[in-house]
Amino acid sequence: MFGFSFEGFSAPVWFLLLIAVLALVVGYVVVQRIRRRRTMRFTNLELLEKVAPKRQSWLRHVPALLLVISLMLLTTAMAGPTAEQKVPRNRATVMLVIDVSLSMEATDVRPSRIAAAKVAAKSFVDGLTPGINLGLISFAGTASVLVAPTTDRKSVAQSIETLRLAESTATGEAMFAALQSVEGFSQIMGGAQGPPPARVVLMTDGKQTVPTDPDHPRGAFTAARAAAERKIPVSTISFGTPHGSVTINGETQPVSVDDDSMREIAKVSGGEFYKAASAEELRKVYDTLGEQIGYELKDADASRPWLALGVLVLLISAGGSLLIGQRLP
Structure with a gap:
């Protein structure tokens, strides 16, 4: 209605x-x-x-x-x-960026952060409207473009299922990789209408460690400013609780979420900040993003x-x- x-x-x-x-x-x-x-x-x-x-x-x-x-x-x-109606987008690019650092092994979110993240991300992928070109990037110490923007949801879901954890957190590198993927895809799909609108969805549970300074030329804040210049908003999801911990080489280390950094990245880039401290909250965040990204309001007949x-x-x-x-x- x-x-x-x-x-x-x-x-x-x-x-x-x-x-x-x-x-x-x-x-x-x-x-x-x-x-x-x-x-x-x-x-x-x-x-x-x-x-x-x-x-x-x-x-x-x-x-x-x-x-x-x-x-x-x-x-x-x-x-x-005419009436303002919610209609599916027929052209847009979204890069889903998922943190796979060792801190994602924490069990403060049951059964673990990474397991809950996989389930929620696949739900997001399945519910996204058909006209959206979706890409996938995972990052730890480096960033890897697992799937270039595509309407093939099956390939993205399969890549999410095979995510593996690694050391360090290079948030800035992941964001730069996402921007590069968007620009490369836009050059191919631009056409007479110009490049399709794009957005980056960044899901992470901790602070950037490589490099340690977010204002470094390859840091997260620098990448956020670059995203703002390109008019590509970054919606951030801070996933986890302040009480998470993991055991590495026999030592238990705290892995608290870094809400402040994620909030700043969203603010600088023009995106939205979301906080999820449970699997259910993460699913709701992805549902909200799916609505925002997959649909737009238009004056229709x-x-x-x-x-x-x-x-x-x-x-x-x-x-x-x-x-x-x-x-x-």
């Missing part, structure tokens, strides 16, 4: 037909008055009462009234009313309800006229 917008009409000039409808109303009133004057000349009032009983006097006007209403509805339909209602009222008018007056209005 959608809401009607009475402000937007694609062809408002058709409303001039309402002048003709008004003329018909005036003509109908005039004819009725003339008919009434002629009838009053009938000298036999008792016979007149039998021929035209008062109880039906108002009913005979109903078909004409319905006819006028139907003409007004049909005129509105011809004026091209909304004349069909007006046309259908106008025809229906017209049919009722014709039926009522035949029933009451044994003739069409």
Whole structure:
């Protein structure tokens, strides 16, 4: 269902037909008055009462009234009313970037961060609208483009299932790799309409470690500024809790999430920041992103309800006229 917008009409000039409808109303009133004057000349009032009983006097006007209403509805339909509707995007590029550093082995999110991330990411992939070209990047100490932007959801889902953990977290490198993939794909798919709109979805659970400074030329904040310059927003998902830990080489190490960095990346690039501390929260975040990315609001044609209602009222008018007056209005 959608809401009607009475402000937007694609062809408002058709409303001039309402002048003709008004003329018909005036003509109908005039004819009725003339008919009434002629009838009053009938000298036999008792016979007149039998021929035209008062109880039906108002009913005979109903078909004409319905006819006028139907003409007004049909005129509105011809004026091209528009309504803001949610429609699937038919062209866009999305790079899904997933952290596979060793901290994703933490079990503060059951059964583990990486296991929950895989399930949620595959759900996101399956629910994305067909017109979206989706690519996949994994990153730890380096970034790997696993799938270039494509509408083939099966290849992306299979690559998510095969994700393996590695040391370090090179968030900036992953973002630069995503931007490069978007630009390469845009050069191929640009066409007369220009490059399709693009977005990066970055899911990570910790702070960048390679390099340690996010403002380094290959750092995450630098990449966020580059994304802003290219008008490619980065939506970040900070996944995990402050109490996560992993055991590496026999030593237990805390792996707290870094909300501040993810919030800053989203802010600088023009994207949105999301926080997920459980598998269910992560799934809801991906569902929200799927709605935002896969659909857009457009002013679309909304004349069909007006046309259908106008025809229906017209049919009722014709039926009522035949029933009451044994003739069409």
